[in-house]
Amino acid sequence: xxxxxxxxxGGAGTILRSEMSPDRERAYRDGLQAAVDAGYRLLExxxxxMDAVIAAxxxxxxxxxxxxxxGSVFTHEGSHEMDASLMRGDDLAAxxxxxxxxxxxxxxxxxxxxxxxPHVLLSGEGAMAFAKACGVPMEGPAYFHxxxxxxxxxxxxxxxxxxxDHSTASQLQGANKMGTVGAVARDIHGRxxxxxxxxxxxxxxxxxxxxxxxIGAGTWxxxxxxxxxxTGHGELFLKAVAAYDVHARMLxxxxxxxxxxxxxxxxxxxxxxxxxxxxxxxxxxxxxxxxNSEGMYRGFRSSDGSGHIAIYGS
Ligand code: ASP
Numbered sequence: 001x002x003x004x005x006x007x008x009x010g011g012a013g014t015i016l017r018s019e020m021s022p023d024r025e026r027a028y029r030d031g032l033q034a035a036v037d038a039g040y041r042l043l044e045x046x047x048x049x050m051d052a053v054i055a056a057x058x059x060x061x062x063x064x065x066x067x068x069x070x071g072s073v074f075t076h077e078g079s080h081e082m083d084a085s086l087m088r089g090d091d092l093a094a095x096x097x098x099x100x101x102x103x104x105x106x107x108x109x110x111x112x113x114x115x116x117x118p119h120v121l122l123s124g125e126g127a128m129a130f131a132k133a134c135g136v137p138m139e140g141p142a143y144f145h146x147x148x149x150x151x152x153x154x155x156x157x158x159x160x161x162x163x164x165d166h167s168t169a170s171q172l173q174g175a176n177k178m179g180t181v182g183a184v185a186r187d188i189h190g191r192x193x194x195x196x197x198x199x200x201x202x203x204x205x206x207x208x209x210x211x212x213x214x215i216g217a218g219t220w221x222x223x224x225x226x227x228x229x230x231t232g233h234g235e236l237f238l239k240a241v242a243a244y245d246v247h248a249r250m251l252x253x254x255x256x257x258x259x260x261x262x263x264x265x266x267x268x269x270x271x272x273x274x275x276x277x278x279x280x281x282x283x284x285x286x287x288x289x290x291x292n293s294e295g296m297y298r299g300f301r302s303s304d305g306s307g308h309i310a311i312y313g314s
Pocket of ligand 1 (some may be wrong): 011012179180198199200201207210211212230231232233234235237
């Protein structure tokens with residue numbers, strides 16, 4: 001029997017064992033496990049891959065440790081601008097939002113774009129007006145304020161650079177750390193889905209949008225090949241059309257998910273210095289994860305009995 005599977009990520013980057021306290025590591029692992037469980041529970045009950053990736057992503061958006069929803073990083077102006085997208089592999093239905101503020105769970109707004117509009121991506125003021133019309137839960141700035149993110153922002157605020165997440169103050173000098181959360185799943189009916197959500201980059205310029213809300217770059221799902229969610233330096237993932245690139249290698253070259261992902265992450269992205277990684281699941285329920293950074297917060301569970309939570313490289 002083909003297994004049901006879910007995989008999640010909580011961002012990639014320079015994640016060093018030496019800079020992680022045991023308590024903090026446990027908190028990250030618990031957060032990742034909670035997200036895997038939230039999605040897997042639905043799959044087990046016969047739920048759809050789409051509902052499973054949304055449940056897992058909401059769990060990560062609500063956790064202040066991850067750069068999405070509540071834990072979103074600060075922009076240069078000291079606010080939070082969030083991006084999210086999702087895609088269904090049955091019919092390529094997709095929804096996305098970019099540059100939204102105050103939305104508690106941007107992935108839920110992305111779902112409304114998919115369900116209620118003829119569009120794929122709504123941004124800025126238009127997306128905010130749509131959020132109000134839909135009645136998705138909103139929060140004030142205090143909800144999104146976490147001391148950890150505030151300190152990250154203070155460290156680079158006046159430098160004129162924007163940095164990726166998962167940095168400690170000492171690492172910010174080198175500035176190449178990622179955040180973002182995402183999930184991919186295969187359900188009992190063989191349907192695939194992918195979701196990605198992010199606060200973007202610390203100190204990012206007003207209006208900057210990365211790969212996460214862009215279908216094909218940060219997110220992709222097609223039942224015939226794979227579902228993919230990316231995390232990494234968004235500008236490079238956009239140029240690599242990273243998520244779609246894996247799908248295309250499987251479709252046109254006949255590669256397995258693992259082979260295709262390796263070519264994209266360790267080849268195409270490395271060639272353009274695109275640091276980061278991705279998670280994926282194929283039509284057979286096989287999970288793959290690849291990253292060219294020091295680490296990637298990640299986890300998966302499959303009904304064939306396999307699964308784990310991991311943070312660092314091997
Ligand atoms: N890809 C995200 C962006 O560029 C950041 C990340 O994954 O950490 O907005």
